[in-house]
Amino acid sequence: MTEETENLVLEILRAMRVENAEAKRDRAEIKSRMTAMESTIGSIQAQLGHLQVQIANQTARLDRVDERLDRIERRLNLVEA
Secondary structure, three states: OOHHHHHHHHHHHHHHHHHHHHHHHHHHHHHHHHHHHHHHHHHHHHHHHHHHHHHHHHHHHHHHHHHHHHHHHHHOOOOOO
């Protein structure tokens, strides 16, 4: 190979090395962002689970109040039996 050809090959290899390093940095940043998103999604899922439990508890309480109200209405003869 001539010196000019060798220099061209070296330039191409250097450019490839730079592009490879940039790609590695980009992948690392994407992985970091994905980890943050997964963490956020996990937190949101936990909050939704907590809300579902709260809603179930409120529904159970309303059911008990409804049963009590029905019993009161029957005792006071406010509804037909």
